[in-house]
Amino acid sequence: MSIASLTLLIGVLLGASPLVYLLGRLAVRLGWGMWLARGLALLAALAAWAPFVALWQQFAPTGTRSLFFLGNLWMQVDALSLLLAGMTLTLGTLVILFSGAYMAGETGEEKYYAMLLAMMGLIIGLGSAGDLFNLWVWFEAMAVSSYLLVAFYREQPASLEAGMKYLTQSAVGSVLALLGIAVVLGQTGSLDLDQVLAVARTAENQMPLLAAGALFLVGFGVKAALVPLHTWLPDAHSQAPSGISAMLSGVVIQAGLVAMLRALAALAGQAVTWGALLLFFGALNMLLGNLLALRQTQVKRMLAFSSLSHMGYILLGFGAAWWSGSAAGAQGAMFHLFTHMLMKGLAFLSVGALMFALFHHAVQQRPLVGDDLNGAAARYPMAALALSVSLLALAGLPPLAGFMSKWQIFVAGFQTGDGMVMGLVVFAAFNSVLSLGYYAPLVNRLYRRTPSVAVGAGGGIPWTMQVPLVILTLAVFVLGLFPAIFSG
Amino acid sequence: MAAWLSLSLILIPWLGALLVWRTGDAAPTRQHALAVAFSLAAGVAALVLVPLASPLVVFTLPMGAFFGELTLVSDGLSTVLAAIACMVGALAVIFSVDYMRGETQLGRYYTFVLLFIGAMCGLVLSGSLLFLFFFWEITALCSYALISFYNDDPRAVAGGVKALIITQVGGIGLLAGALAVFASTGSYQIADLLAKAPQIAPGLMSVVAFGFLAAAAAKSAQFPFHTWLPDAMEAPTPVSALIHAATMVNAGVYLLARFYPAFAPIPGWTFAVMLVGLASALITAFMALTAMDLKRALAYSTVSQLGYMVYAIGAGGVFASQFHLLSHAVFKALLFLAAGAVIHGVGTRDMRQMGGLGARMPLVRVVFVIGALALAGLPFFNGFWSKELILEEGLKHTPWWAYGGMLLGAGLTAFYTLRMTWMVFFGAARSERHAHDAGMAMKVALVALAAGTLLTWLAVGGFSGLMEESLPYHQIHALGLPGLVEEILLAPATYGALGVMALGLALGWLLRGRAGVSPPALVEGLSRTSFGFDWLNGHTARGVHHLAALLQKTQTGQMNWNLFGIMAALAAVLLVLWWSAP
């Protein structure tokens, strides 16, 4: 049954993509309303929920992984792939709804929705890939769709620059991963994740396999934005349309991480080594992300650097799990993957809503800086509240979701009883405090009494943009108060 | 019954916060009314809960595998503190009806005040370390939001962020301690920790104990974290009275008192606690001598008095510390609210521009003097009994120099209290400012707190009895009212302490004419930089920014450089693997 649900899930999204494009082109040519294309995109995203729920119901009672052939592709469904699918669908649906007004009237609007739907389908496919090469193909296809979305404002030099850098770095990364696949193929004669694992454990010469792991780590690590492979991220996240910034920060870099973990899991004979490396990169990510975020004046760029530091927390969780073999770290990291999607999605969408209002739809005219947001709460109470909640949640303050997921990672770290991991947990806690140094002043700005010029001259925010903010804000609160919902 | 009451102490204020927020700033009258109604309801519930105190868990809510259970325990320690939070909270809210009239963003103000009251109750009632930390952080969040309430003033924003960051840095100690306890015992329950403390490895236990001490010192603005509280005085005055005098800053003292039985056997712990208390009490008493800003003077005195409580715990006097906490909460809230009435009336916080205000606001002067006498520790106000009790514990259980230091502190307290009172209410008016008297709501709150200042010490028997019955690990012995009177009045040390205070008062009286004169440069410098610790804070912050600016240079935006990053990382990983391979 899983096979039908998964095929349907990916099929709906990938199938709707060209239809939306076609409808959009027709709308442009024949003068129909673009709302048809928008509506179809939203409908497709909503329709994809049905097979997802079915898949989840099949998986949840037993919690066992199911493997099957789709055509001649090995696919698998486990907790990680379901998590990634759930994250993609949640944020994707809300982003499509949000983008209706945000992207209205942009040249190439139809491409936007088509690419977004395709990207969603491809990410879900990536999460369920069962062999290494299959994984790479999904990964590469996802990457191509995201290049086009990042460089969407092609009249804008900065956007093109960001897209070009993203493409080059990402392409080099995926080629390195491919080289890793070649090494694994040469050494084990197989690409199936389970078979590779079995053969790799008993291989006499581990060095080539270690090299393959390094290639996976660095290759997929470009997309997952490990420091120092991260340099594309602040550019891409700040220049993309806000909905895409949310997708990139909330789902796409996590998809890169999932790809990396899947590939490394095939070489799990060396799990301790990979765990140590993940911990090391986690520490680097936290420190560099926070320190650089501290220096930013542009709001979206600051949020981009904050994504780096949150990737650090996630790496800390997975790293602790592999380093010491405790499942708790991985569960904590998966929880944080999910809450980070909610929090960062909310942050980018509320910033997007404010840009939309302050710049009167001409969202790409210039970057939004902190000063523009002075006193925004008086005119835009919902967007300001949403942004404040997301920032405080990202900083890890209760009763918001970020507190609980960080706590779970920290608990897992202490449960390992390993001095280095516990030291890193304390280091992570210091980083959380450091992050308040840039989150808190931004929240203060929103509630000033004297509004900035931009706020004074701003327009309205339509309800289609408010609804996603409300939903995500509520979710951030609910998961902060009742974290057990997620574990179930 | 106790279950519902305990829960309602958290939920009533939070529901009120929700309603005030949803009411919106267009209906300020309703916002005032709602806030008063909900805070009073919480106050009543808290008072009903006090006599029901017991060591039992009254409420349990499972939160999932990693989060244990949210439990509420309403024992003697927690119910009294919850009652202080709710009662002072209600009075501060009533006071705010006048103080905040006509302010914009009233909804945000009351929402956070009510959120704070609920969180403070949760903090003391929580039987789980995780949820203790959870509420601990919410109180920090509320404190930050209210310090920065006047967001347009950069000093208010800086003060709020500073308070948040410093208390959070200390909070890491609590976080790490709680995690270590859970990792080793598998439980977040405080009762479990107290019961199993002797079986936990001593090394781990001392990490927990000193971690908690750091958290407590940061929360209670104790040395070396004492720098944030004076800057927190940018908050609206009722908030200073509630959060930064009567409740949240007590959370640190509460934490030490709560875990005293588990930590006392750790070598060096009680000594460290005593030192922290001593240093805080003396340093800030010294700073209060020369302060010109009325609220900052009160803030220094708060840190100093909290130092007495911390010192008491170091001396083993858990009950003495909590008794002084009760007295201090009432008289310091009174002093702050009276100061608020003055500031509201005069329009400045600078004491050099006040003077002779007693003529225009007679009631405020009367209640302020009552509060001042209690702060100075004169008989027979509540501060007298509790401070003497602390000094007596100190005499018995701490070295002579520490006791001597605390006595000196008592003298300094008497001195600066007189100076402060004189500068504000007596002598000739020193500016042309026209002061207007306090409003009705303000007066209600002031009179209630003044009555409390005169009377709360009478509750010593009930308070200590509750603690004896409901705290199985603390070994507190009930001290009846006759016992207290006998113990204090018959002890020769009491008269020595009174002599020192009288000396301080006499000195203050002689120097009253020079109160507005700027102090010598060295003294002024020490006060301004909080004995160098503000300088240290500033340099730490600047150091972090410098490091960040340096790292920022690595983000060159050059594509080749970015690609070099990938190559270098790959080479580094390969090298490490090759080097570490067997």
Next chain:
Amino acid sequence: MTPLDIVLLVAVLLLGVAFYGLLITRNLIKMVVVLQLLVKGVVLALVLAGNVGGRAALGHSIAVTVIVADTVVAVVALALAVQVRLRFGTLDIPGISSLKG
């Protein structure tokens, strides 16, 4: 020297040239060419790996797939490069580094 060794040598050579090119190329179009070199080196490595691992057919089919996928990337990259030339008036990489810090 067996034929496999020669393939390996060429693959390593291609990769080396490409890695060097990534660091020194200052023109966007040339950068796309360098990326192609890199991919071609890896494609050779894949074919080789298929042979060594005893899965020659798998290696070949993967190689073909990679070539197709990579062509798409190259097309997108060139399309972006055209736009860059239009908006920036240059293809010089140091000239398109406005986003930094």
